[in-house]
Amino acid sequence: MRVLGVDPGLTRCGVGVVEGVAGRPLAMLGVGVVRTPSDAELGDRLVAVERGIEAWLDEYSPGYVAVERVFAQHNVRTVMGTAQASAIAMLCAARRGIPVALHTPSEVKAAVTGSGRAEKAQVGAMVTRLLRLDAPPRPADAADALALAICHIWRAPAQNRLQQAVAAHRTPTASRRQTTPGVSRTPGASATPRTPGTSGASATPRTAGATGTSGTPRTPGATGTSGTSGTDPAPGASAAPRTSGASRAPRTLKGRSA
Template identity: 65%
Template sequence: MALRVLGVDPGLTRCGVGIVDIAANRRATLVAVEVIRTSPDDDLAARVRAIQLGVTALLDEHAPAAVALERVFAQHNVRTVMGTAQASGVVLAAAAERGLTVALHTPTEVKAAVTGHGGADKRQVTAMVQRILRLDAPPKPADAADALALAICHGWRGAPASASRADPSAAEEGLTPAQRAWRDAERASRAPRLER
């Protein structure tokens, strides 16, 4: 059974939301993606409410089992940080209301998961998201691609492992280079270290 993950790239003007199903063999499939937009000219409370309504509608329609949210980190622009934090708070509250756990992932962690390199640029992330999800065109704008990347990152970390343990060859089938790099890194991190 697939793990359904809702990924959120929080922002007050543009809040990317992507939902992906992750199979036991880590094959990812697009369920839905959108960018919730609000105008800087609108009242702050109305903007936060619009994000709340958009996120809750997607949660209720698609019933994900997990939520992945980009971790807010310090930036020089306090206004941008505040907007990101406000959008994040809405997502946290909506998930908690439904009993869903929210995983926080850093941008570097997400880039490493989908491209195999934590320093990848937005163009590389978007291209890999398109490839991983087998899309005809790259998801746009970047907020949409980032939300999908967050969902993929979390899904690969939390994907059910029972099928891959039962049939390792099935789990290897269809993996992208980034998925193989992520799998190998996970295996290496779990390998016992020898004392020197």
């Protein structure tokens, strides 16, 4: 794996190329700084950064480009220049179809030194040791660019496995895609017609007026449980006359005393 590390900046843009794989000794292929005059126009400075990065891409043909992720700082002017140089590096890589990876300063320090709060001197010392150099690269921007390349070589395999696992989890399995075919109903087939008025398996038609469980028809006017038929009054017969003329006992009225 060959990686071009870019430590973005308008005045000094550090660049460094490292080749190797995780778990094996690494080799530095080149390191340097792309400089632009601070008194030049912004557009001219950005063009100079682009030409410098393009020259490094032409010479070393890296398979990946690692750029430091820009964080907000108190100095707005400084962070704006850093972000603009970072965009130029990503543009040059994207134009050639080279994958770009962004790493935070804490990630780079933790990968190289084991501590995300390491000082620049510690980063330079570890870069010198890992790449078996005679002296730390100067200026510090060049050492930071090499540290970015080392960080990506060591972290890329784990990141790729994580991305593959996420992609496999999102892709539905073959068993989920297969559906059990449903049993189709014969065209034109209909359910067995049901006899009107029947319910249950052995429903017997009920005789009108019948009650109880025996099903025996009940004689109109019959009452009671014995089943004996009652006698209806003969036509024209009337009930016993009610004695009329009975009056209530007279009520004594008491006069008001004078």
